[in-house]
Amino acid sequence: MTNVLVCVKRVPDVTGEVVLTGDGMRIDGRYAGYTTSPHEEAAVALAVQATEGSDGTVTVLSVGSPDSIEQIRAGIAVGATDGILVEADADTLGPADVAEAVAEVVRTREAAGSTYDLVLLGNDAADTGDFQVGVRLAYLLDRPVVAGIQQVELDGARAILRGEGPEGTEVYDVELPAVVTVLEGGVAPRYPNITGRMRAKKAAVDTVAWSGTAAGSGRQGLSVPEPPPTQVTVLGEGAAAVPALVDVLRELRVVPE
Amino acid sequence: VSVVVLVESEEGRASLVSREALTFARSLGAGELHAVVVGAASEALLDDCRAAGVAVVHEAGDPALERYAAAAWAAVVEAAGRAARADLVVAPGTGRGNEVLAHVAARRRLQLAANVVRVESLSPLVVQRQVVGGAALEQAEVTSRVRLMTMAGHAVEPSPAAEPGEARVSPLSVPIDPKDLRAQVARVEVREQGDTSGLASAPVVVGAGRGAGGPEGFADVDALAARLGGAVGVSRVVTSLGWRPHHEQVGQTGSRIAPEVYIACGISGSIQHWAGCASSRTIIAVNTDPDAPMVTKADYAVIGDMHEVLPAVLAELG
Numbered sequence: 368m369t370n371v372l373v374c375v376k377r378v379p380d381v382t383g384e385v386v387l388t389g390d391g392m393r394i395d396g397r398y399a400g401y402t403t404s405p406h407e408e409a410a411v412a413l414a415v416q417a418t419e420g421s422d423g424t425v426t427v428l429s430v431g432s433p434d435s436i437e438q439i440r441a442g443i444a445v446g447a448t449d450g451i452l453v454e455a456d457a458d459t460l461g462p463a464d465v466a467e468a469v470a471e472v473v474r475t476r477e478a479a480g481s482t483y484d485l486v487l488l489g490n491d492a493a494d495t496g497d498f499q500v501g502v503r504l505a506y507l508l509d510r511p512v513v514a515g516i517q518q519v520e521l522d523g524a525r526a527i528l529r530g531e532g533p534e535g536t537e538v539y540d541v542e543l544p545a546v547v548t549v550l551e552g553g554v555a556p557r558y559p560n561i562t563g564r565m566r567a568k569k570a571a572v573d574t575v576a577w578s579g580t581a582a583g584s585g586r587q588g589l590s591v592p593e594p595p596p597t598q599v600t601v602l603g604e605g606a607a608a609v610p611a612l613v614d615v616l617r618e619l620r621v622v623p624e
Numbered sequence: 625v626s627v628v629v630l631v632e633s634e635e636g637r638a639s640l641v642s643r644e645a646l647t648f649a650r651s652l653g654a655g656e657l658h659a660v661v662v663g664a665a666s667e668a669l670l671d672d673c674r675a676a677g678v679a680v681v682h683e684a685g686d687p688a689l690e691r692y693a694a695a696a697w698a699a700v701v702e703a704a705g706r707a708a709r710a711d712l713v714v715a716p717g718t719g720r721g722n723e724v725l726a727h728v729a730a731r732r733r734l735q736l737a738a739n740v741v742r743v744e745s746l747s748p749l750v751v752q753r754q755v756v757g758g759a760a761l762e763q764a765e766v767t768s769r770v771r772l773m774t775m776a777g778h779a780v781e782p783s784p785a786a787e788p789g790e791a792r793v794s795p796l797s798v799p800i801d802p803k804d805l806r807a808q809v810a811r812v813e814v815r816e817q818g819d820t821s822g823l824a825s826a827p828v829v830v831g832a833g834r835g836a837g838g839p840e841g842f843a844d845v846d847a848l849a850a851r852l853g854g855a856v857g858v859s860r861v862v863t864s865l866g867w868r869p870h871h872e873q874v875g876q877t878g879s880r881i882a883p884e885v886y887i888a889c890g891i892s893g894s895i896q897h898w899a900g901c902a903s904s905r906t907i908i909a910v911n912t913d914p915d916a917p918m919v920t921k922a923d924y925a926v927i928g929d930m931h932e933v934l935p936a937v938l939a940e941l942g
Contacts, residue, residue: 385759498738499726506730511806514723535814552870585764597920605928606936613940
């Protein structure tokens, strides 16, 4: 039986536009709403897929405000077993703090007799983009770690992991327990059905408070670069514009003769 | 004092983003420029280092490192840092660069600033770094004594130093702890058809989005990319719908591209997509919607259906 812990982050949905809070220290998600960081959504899907048909479990964990329970329940709705919320003000935490908070949960559960054989995280969070929480967690737990993985197969006490490298698909065969960070793209997104939604409503979500002292992220402020004014040259409409378009390509010297 | 830059090799030379990182590190004027490479440094790579002004190339040729293992690479970077007495280590903001420096940070309990685009001050180190996939910048202070950062791809253009460096090869013998090989690439499955591993460095990228209409809507996109000797790049919706493989995705959760020309067909241009293509030198949008962000942000636009425009382009090119 393999128990998988998936860490997800509640992030502002910035598909349209990035809006900052008045003090310029946070992204304001009040209007556009919040979502699960995309790589972590993929991590949940991978965990559910890898444990399907076995007696393994998938626990979804989030470090953040009480609202992060929405992201935990979204994970349960697509097949995860249960959830853990580590309550903290995510904006005051740096990547080392988040790794500490997760490590603390893993250790506590282990002391109580339940091991998370595999911990999955997103490769990088959609908002802060630190690219390091998973790696730091692995060192805190003294486990091997692989970053940028898109496919996970469980094989007893081992995991077969696949990710894209510079020369092709790189395959890792790692002994469990291990930590893996996930890039989206290797697994089809999962959508909740009615049964999933019902289960998510009822599923147990443990809430624990983080007791550590935050080292912080070193953030001094955020800014959104001004979009440059439009300078587009419209070459025309439809096929009639094609000769002008081809002229541009020839001027730019990208048409091999 | 010196600065150590992790240099990745690509097709025998220093990768584009590595050359950008060398240019950036040199511009800081923070000390002698050193490079660290894993595996034998080819003559072309050493030429790139010389041009960039590198004084010393630390070369770790241990056969145990032939297959990639991030922790072992981190041990190499640490050793190079010690050999160079560096208090600033820079890596390209690639998958590997970010992964290896994250290991160094975790091992040495240091801070790491990922995807830096600008340094505001060296001591204390204050940087501007990309967050939200490049849609916003964070000003952050790094207080660790040894400062680690990765450079966002395409934030600077690689340029030669005023004085070329000696690029003297200094063999680096690093004892590799078996623990650091617990996660090592077992094998590489080379991509078969539609190999776009060169997407990040392709001179021309032909992109397509929802406007392609379905998996069968890419024939002209593939044909135009082939005609121009370029690569195909797609938006996130295309890979989410399973129309094309993820390794073709351009954007925040895909590849960052910087071609001479990016031809974006039927792509509306979300922030996530823009984050991946903004460094293109010239952007040409083909879209039915004249108000789509991709059109208003482009250099040139054709208003129309890609399925009408692309066949005409192919016919015109002959």
